[in-house]
Amino acid sequence: MRVKVRPFSLEVEGYEADKEGWIGTLLTLANGRIGVRGDLDFAPSSTAGSYLAGFYEDVPIWRRELVVLPRLNGNYLVGAGSQIQHLVRRLDMREGLLRVEGVLQGGVSYSSESLAHLLYRNLYAQRINVVSGSEMSLVIGVDDPLNPFLGSETYYEHLVRARTDFGRDEVRVSYKLRDGRELWLRIIVKIQEGSEPLPFVTNRSSGFIIKGKEINVTKLALLGAAGESIPDARDWEDLRRSHVEAWRSRWDRIGLEVSGDEYMAGGVTFYAYHLLQLIDDSVEELMISTRGLHGHGYRGHIFWDTDLYLASFLSLLYPEAMRRVLEYRCRTLKQAMEYAARTGFMGARFPWEGVDDGYESTPRLIPTDLTQCKCVEILTGEQEIHVTSDIALALEFYYRVTRDEEFMRKCGLKLLVETARFWASRVTYDETKESYSIRGVIGPDEYHVNVDDSYYTNYTAKLNLELAAHHVERVLGDDRYKELLRDLNVSLDEAENWRRIASRIFLGRRKGKVIEEFSGFFDLSDFPRVNSLVRRLSMEELSQAAKSKVVKQADVVLALVLQNIFGGSNRDMLEANYDYYFRLTTNESSLSLPVYTLAALLLRKPEWEYLFRKSLETDLENLYANSDGGFHVAAAGGIWMVVLHGLLGLRINGDELEQEPLCSDALRVKLRVAWRGKRLEVSNCREK
Structure with missing residues (x-):
């Protein structure tokens, strides 16, 4: 695996599961309100997760801790081999975008572009493309999270799933915290290519299954406390454009130029x-x-x-x-x-x-x-x-x-x-x-x-x-x-x-x-x-x-x-x-x-x-x-x-x-x- 940093750019080539916790930190996308770790989209990871600024709850020993929230970037492939043959991830710091390009066993290609929107602060968005020689399934799900407690042996559960509601192209999951507060997560999928989304629910997860030889989908993940409003925009290009403009404006105000x-x-x-x-x-x-x-x-x-x-x-x-x-x-x-x-x-x-x-x-x-x-x-x-x-x-x-x-x-x-x-x-x-x-x-x-x-x-x-x-x-x-x-x-x-x-x-x-x-x-x-x-x-x-x-x-x-x-x-x-x-x-x-x-x-x-x-x-x-x-x-x-x-x-x-x-x-x-x-x-x- 190779990590290469250049001015306003970070590139990670290759994949090693035991180093993914470190890489996930390097590739984290955040906007001051939410943070989404950059662990590889289509691979399981014990360190993957999301965070909401200032969202704490009581816990033994440490009194209060930041609550680990559901992973927002998880997109799992069913029907593709587990071996990764080629993988490059690029973080564009000028634009606040993370791009992933991978080829899995059997010639299945996966690519995604992700952002934590700098204006819509509770929005994480992805554009995902999967191409395969045979039909396969893309699983876009919400897994209930657990906070690490002591080492790798124990976990602490802050969030309890209260209810799950499905619409034609969206799922809304409501959580209750132990102190009575509520948190909601809404996943919206907009499919350009692929089958109609098939809802699924298990004991600790829910979401959609999308099938096809070529799958092209936009995913919007909206995270917030009860009472917060959500953006109505669903068009990927509009969301991407406003986000990139906001990041370029942020860089322009400090005028950073580096060389050497x-x-x-x-x-x-x-x-x-x-x-x-x-x-x-x-x-x-x-x-x-x-x-x-x-x-x-x-x-x-x-x-x-x-x-x-x-x-x-x-x-x-x-x-x-x-x-x-x-x-x-x-x-x-x-x-x-x-x-x-x-x-x-x-x-x-x-x-x-x-x-x-x-x-x-x-x-x-x-x-x-x-x-x-x-x-x-x-x-x-x-x-x-x-x-x-x-x-x-x-x-x-x-x-x-x-x-x-x-x-x-x-x-x-x-x-x-x-x-x-x-x-x-x-x-x-x-x-x-x-x-x-x-x-x-x-x-x-x-x-x-x-x-x-x-x-x-x-x-x-x-x-x-x-x-x-x-x-x-x-x-x-x-x-x-x-x-x-x-x-x-x-x-x-x-x-x-x-x-x-x-x-x-x-x-x-x-x-x-x-x-x-x-x-x-x-x-x-x-x-x-x-x-x-x-x-x-x-x-x-x-x-x-x-x-x-x-x-x-x-x-x-x-x-x-x-x-x-x-x-x-x-x-x-x-x-x-x-x-x-x-x-x-x-x-x-x-x-x-x-x-x-x-x-x-x-x-x-x-x-x-x-x-x-x-x-x-x-x-x-x-x-x-x-x-x-x-x-x-x-x-x-x-x-x-x-x-x-x-x-x-x-x-x-x-x-x-x-x-x-x-x-x-x-x-x-x-x-x-x-x-x-x-x-x-x-x-x-x-x-x-």
């Missing part, structure tokens, strides 16, 4: 395309899970990466979408304030793993062995509190790009104030250090738990406090904020207290210019040298790692990179920490390599090209062997941080958007970025 190394240029467009697929222009908020609408990884939960790692891409290229991401945090601010109070603090504390209702959904224990009841203890929900400051930093980046005062009045200022209040109550004054400490936390490096004074956590908390103070001081004399300030009961004295705390937060011991990741890190034992760029530790090694100088992912270096993005950092300090920590890092998290790549590029280190290529392999080559669980959204955001802040050299210094690009023949990029209501054309190389 084909793999790098193609990878940049690939990750941009899959991020753009997660944007729904018709809703008020976006709940972007860590694996997108591409799979069931992490149960569809929402982490810090939606905010921090996507802030650059969305704010500079699609600021309306970044606002919608922040609107989700606004809607759940009340729950974040309840969370802080429930855990003994002031202000707002956001959950490490979020879902639609805004409450903490990180499991405390996860079973790993059903026969012996073995469990893994999970402490991130209790201790990885930097998510709160990450959201505040994402908001600040959005505001600096847009100067969206309306959003600040609606929610932004309140979010900054309440998160600052959380940090002001979370710090503890340490007499021996004569500074404020934040104890009992987990930083981005999750090998080390329950640590004190994580540099990343302390630095971002300090910045959160300073930003909240700045904005309160900025609007104190502004009549537009008068009522809001009164409702928040915030004063200049409180803002000054935040500044006082921020100025005295402990920011680690130093060895020269190297910053200690957390208190005591320098005193830990050495860990066997990390010889591979990406290394997954065994359970035995993880136990050793907790007591050793080894790092899971960019941590201190991430904090220093953020300093650069927000106006510049000390180059010598960045270089010293890059050189020290990179050799200690396993890069076991997909969030890590893009950050080290960006640091290397900012330092003009030649290895940036190699690191960038490896970052691109995250999904394109299934680098972490888990792409079957969905698209790595944060890694994609990180890759685009490399493009925007590294190659294009964009950083925000006060009110100025500054640029210090790196021209490279390996990758030339031109874009139109959003800045204060305008579009600015930027590139990393001057026109020849």
Whole structure:
């Protein structure tokens, strides 16, 4: 099997059943509302399925999860051999179309073109053509889905089929969820060649059988919650035309042009395309899970990466979408304030793993062995509190790009104030250090738990406090904020207290210019040298790692990179920490390599090209062997941080958007970025 990426195009040649979970992620079609995995149309697949944004339901252990919905692209052939003799699948990213061309045993040819409509958000459509030397059957069906539960051994059923209704050329299936909500799926078939559709129903599926030597059919799959309207259009060409125009318009607004190394240029467009697929222009908020609408990884939960790692891409290229991401945090601010109070603090504390209702959904224990009841203890929900400051930093980046005062009045200022209040109550004054400490936390490096004074956590908390103070001081004399300030009961004295705390937060011991990741890190034992760029530790090694100088992912270096993005950092300090920590890092998290790549590029280190290529392999080559669980959204955001802040050299210094690009023949990029209501054309190389 061969996977070939080019600018705005991905081609997969051949078929290997054990790799179809990964390929299904690469070829997923989505429109921000629905996502349909790209597992091969006419082959069974355990990872095939569909998703509806924000459609969660309660589940044991993980509290709530994104519900796996029926597969919308399944078209099964009866009468053809099972052996695939030739297969090519092409994803056209400019037009948002997936084309499949295959030849099966016996000379049966199958072709299809598919789309998740960018305007009719609950519509997935396919044009299917089958040609055979003898009569055969095409089965277009709806199979009732199951959510994976623990490994491959158990499943959880969210959807129960309530009723099935047939029309002459359509079937409508109604489902009930355990919580009483309803979901419907409507399949419409329009046959150009082939027999009249023959309805069928089994215990867990229903649909149509179409017979003939040549079958040419359009399938429309409409998915939605009760009460949603559906488009009346049934003409394939009209649907295709409006969809392609919408995708071309989306690309035109950002003006992306790439050239140079084909793999790098193609990878940049690939990750941009899959991020753009997660944007729904018709809703008020976006709940972007860590694996997108591409799979069931992490149960569809929402982490810090939606905010921090996507802030650059969305704010500079699609600021309306970044606002919608922040609107989700606004809607759940009340729950974040309840969370802080429930855990003994002031202000707002956001959950490490979020879902639609805004409450903490990180499991405390996860079973790993059903026969012996073995469990893994999970402490991130209790201790990885930097998510709160990450959201505040994402908001600040959005505001600096847009100067969206309306959003600040609606929610932004309140979010900054309440998160600052959380940090002001979370710090503890340490007499021996004569500074404020934040104890009992987990930083981005999750090998080390329950640590004190994580540099990343302390630095971002300090910045959160300073930003909240700045904005309160900025609007104190502004009549537009008068009522809001009164409702928040915030004063200049409180803002000054935040500044006082921020100025005295402990920011680690130093060895020269190297910053200690957390208190005591320098005193830990050495860990066997990390010889591979990406290394997954065994359970035995993880136990050793907790007591050793080894790092899971960019941590201190991430904090220093953020300093650069927000106006510049000390180059010598960045270089010293890059050189020290990179050799200690396993890069076991997909969030890590893009950050080290960006640091290397900012330092003009030649290895940036190699690191960038490896970052691109995250999904394109299934680098972490888990792409079957969905698209790595944060890694994609990180890759685009490399493009925007590294190659294009964009950083925000006060009110100025500054640029210090790196021209490279390996990758030339031109874009139109959003800045204060305008579009600015930027590139990393001057026109020849």
